[in-house]
Amino acid sequence: MEQGSSDYDPGHQGHVEQELATKMLQIQSKRFYLDVKQNRRGRFIKVAEIGADGRRSQIFLALSTAAEFRDHLSAFSEYYSSLGPPNPDNVPEDGKLKSEMMMKDNRRYYLDLKENARGRFLRVSQTITRGGPRSQVAIPAQGMIEFRDALTDLLDEFTQDEHAYKHDLPEGNQMHVDNKNFYFDIGQNNRGVYMRISEVKTNFRTAITLPEKSWPRFRDILADYCDKLNKPPGSQGPGGGQGAVRGRARSAPISRTSWLATILNKIPGQV
DNA sequence: GCGGCAG
Numbered sequence: 001m002e003q004g005s006s007d008y009d010p011g012h013q014g015h016v017e018q019e020l021a022t023k024m025l026q027i028q029s030k031r032f033y034l035d036v037k038q039n040r041r042g043r044f045i046k047v048a049e050i051g052a053d054g055r056r057s058q059i060f061l062a063l064s065t066a067a068e069f070r071d072h073l074s075a076f077s078e079y080y081s082s083l084g085p086p087n088p089d090n091v092p093e094d095g096k097l098k099s100e101m102m103m104k105d106n107r108r109y110y111l112d113l114k115e116n117a118r119g120r121f122l123r124v125s126q127t128i129t130r131g132g133p134r135s136q137v138a139i140p141a142q143g144m145i146e147f148r149d150a151l152t153d154l155l156d157e158f159t160q161d162e163h164a165y166k167h168d169l170p171e172g173n174q175m176h177v178d179n180k181n182f183y184f185d186i187g188q189n190n191r192g193v194y195m196r197i198s199e200v201k202t203n204f205r206t207a208i209t210l211p212e213k214s215w216p217r218f219r220d221i222l223a224d225y226c227d228k229l230n231k232p233p234g235s236q237g238p239g240g241g242q243g244a245v246r247g248r249a250r251s252a253p254i255s256r257t258s259w260l261a262t263i264l265n266k267i268p269g270q271v
Numbered sequence: 272g273c274g275g276c277a278g
Contacts, residue, residue: 028272028273028274029272029273029274030273030274051273051274052272052273052274053273053274094276094277095275099278101278108278110277110278112278114275115275116274116275117274117275118273118274118275119273119274119275121274121275123275123276125276125277125278127277127278130277130278131277131278134276134277136275136276136277138274138275140273140274140275
């Protein structure tokens with residue numbers, strides 16, 4: 001909503017970046033936007049600061065880093081509230097009252113509680129290489145708790161289901177038929193749970209992806225065909241269909257291709 | 272009604 005269309009990639013594959021949640025905080029003269037976003041590489045949090053003059057700066061945090069940051073915020077605000085009033089006679093070195101550092105992959109985050117003529121604030125800066133480009137935001141110290149609470153809300157919402165799934169997903173499966181293997185793999189993405197069925201031969205591989213909600217219909221269609229092939233037309237009871245070969249010969253018009261086409265046409269959409 | 276140099 002702030003910078004709108006740069007997140008949108010109309011010519012290509014639609015949304016490159018999705019916004020999953022957002023919170024806005026007004027802290028003194030500044031506004032902060034905490035956004036949970038997602039792109040093809042995963043989820044992350046964007047913290048954007050908008051100054052009173054409209055200047056904006058932003059940093060990005062992996063969810064794990066955001067959780068670490070949240071914990072540091074508690075410690076920083078605790079320390080801050082234990083502080084006496086600023087003493088002009090006793091200025092700390094470089095104005096740094098307390099510092100922490102976080103690392104994630106090749107990113108470094110420096111957290112400094114600092115103080116200047118305007119007051120105390122937490123500076124959060126992000127760099128990749130030492131001395132290289134950096135981006136940073138500065139949170140007025142009085143707002144650290146509010147900031148931490150907003151971050152906690154977002155993390156509670158988006159880290160718990162990260163852990164919740166995976167364990168619930170069923171195991172994959174496989175079977176061997178004649179000279180081919182079939183693999184049943186269960187996966188999950190932002191659009192839900194799916195099953196990928198791969199047919200694998202020595203120099204051939206193909207697969208279809210079935211959204212979870214379509215499984216019952218696939219099952220019913222397959223079950224239907226199993227019944228049809230095992231029951232010669234005219235015999236009603238379950239006892240009549242012992243010979244699959246005879247059954248197939250008699251119930252004529254199910255060719256292999258129409259069988260496949262029937263199933264494929266029922267796939268509502270790709271996951 | 273701000274406004275924040277540096278590992």
